Amino acid sequence: MKLIRGLQNLTTYAGSVVTIGNFDGVHIGHQKIISQLVKKSKELGLPSVLISFSPTPQRFFSHEQASLSSFKEKHHLLDKLGLDTHLIIRFNQAFSQLEAQIFAQEILLNKLNMKYCLIGDDFRFGKKRKGGFESLQNLSKDQDFTVEQTPSILCNNHRISSSEIRKLLANANIQSASKMLGREFSITGKIIHGLKNGRSIGFPTINIPIKRKISPVYGIFAVTIDLDGATYQGVCSVGNRPIIGDKKTLLEVFLFDFNQQVYGLEAKIIFKHKIRDERNFNDFKALKQQIELDVQNAKDYLTN
Structure with a gap:
């Protein structure tokens, strides 16, 4: 898996399939998204690109939380899932002010030439988190790409998420946390x-x-x-x-x-x-x- 650190190192793609998120812990919900993306990548004959952020938006906005995985651990876990590229975008003041539509047009379409986008059902992006599945879907009507979102996965009647796993670990429920992580x-x-x-x-x-x-x-x-x-x-x-x-x-x-x-x-x-x-x-x-x-x-x- 190729690692690209920063938009300044991103070259223009002839086409790609893309997913975006923090992917902290690379739990089984994340794994489902990535598995579906890799499958689509093979169907279309296009490279798969996973976009994550450093620091995370939460940390940048001083909403500090525990991390389930260090960068090295996360990258190692992602590397085993068949992805082609891991793009890390530096989340700074300028990027935090980028409107959702501009992010989609300039990075996803102009640079990555995205043909397919897959996101989780809680994913938000752009300034003030105004972007989401609906905005990408609207944009796709005039652009040459499709977008899908994956539904939440439940484990013991709880939605699998990084935040839920953090709660389980904090409460010493290691076995339930491990079930959600898939390891x-x-x-x-x-x-x-x-x-x-x-x-x-x-x-x-x-x-x-x-x-x-x-x-x-x-x-x-x-x-x-x-x-x-x-x-x-x-x-x-x-x-x-x-x-x-x-x-x-x-x-x-x-x-x-x-x-x-x-x-x-x-x-x-x-x-x-x-x-x-x-x-x-x-x-x-x-x-x-x-x-x-x-x-x-x-x-x-x-x-x-």
Whole structure:
């Protein structure tokens, strides 16, 4: 899949099929849209183009929310779905003021020469979110393209959406969130050096930076870890480590029966079960006692 960063790097297409959105988490609703787009791409013999935005419009307008996937994770998930091109548009002040009709004409039609557009039933675009399925449908009457929208998909009588998955994860309903994602929820990143406080109390951890401003999960979890071609079990903490006064969100994992140097390697942390919320402790002795309980709880869950 070709990655195009910014409209300045976009060349004129002879024709394309297009979908547009944030696609955070690439859940099964997104997968349905992309599958249909790829099918149409093959039918028409035209390249498929997925358009997303950086930062997201929500973040740009200071409506910050947790991200289900980092950019790297999202791009990797999209790459496995058969798309030809991922176009990332820089969402800035100038772009936020672009009228919906101008966006459609100048980018979708003039640059991408769009012949087919597929969007979700909640998609809005353009200044003040005035554009949507109806405006594209009206434009298609005078232009050489067709537009379709996909209906919502339900899971356990709930509409599948990134916002619903965030709620489920925040409420520790990991299994339901995973059903909507179409895979187990995970966070991937490279292992970095930490402060090594865990080592001093007998629980050395691997440390992974959270590549998002707000994590979708916080607390202590039973997890499995895919690392260097093998899978391990462990207990994971996602939070700010209040005992040392840290304010930066960090993911730390204590791996069971593990003693290897793995700095710089990429690890995939797969969340299985939430054990408890993060909380402060008076000293490292109290923290160690709690970690011992957490480890036992994680082992009990993972072996059942």
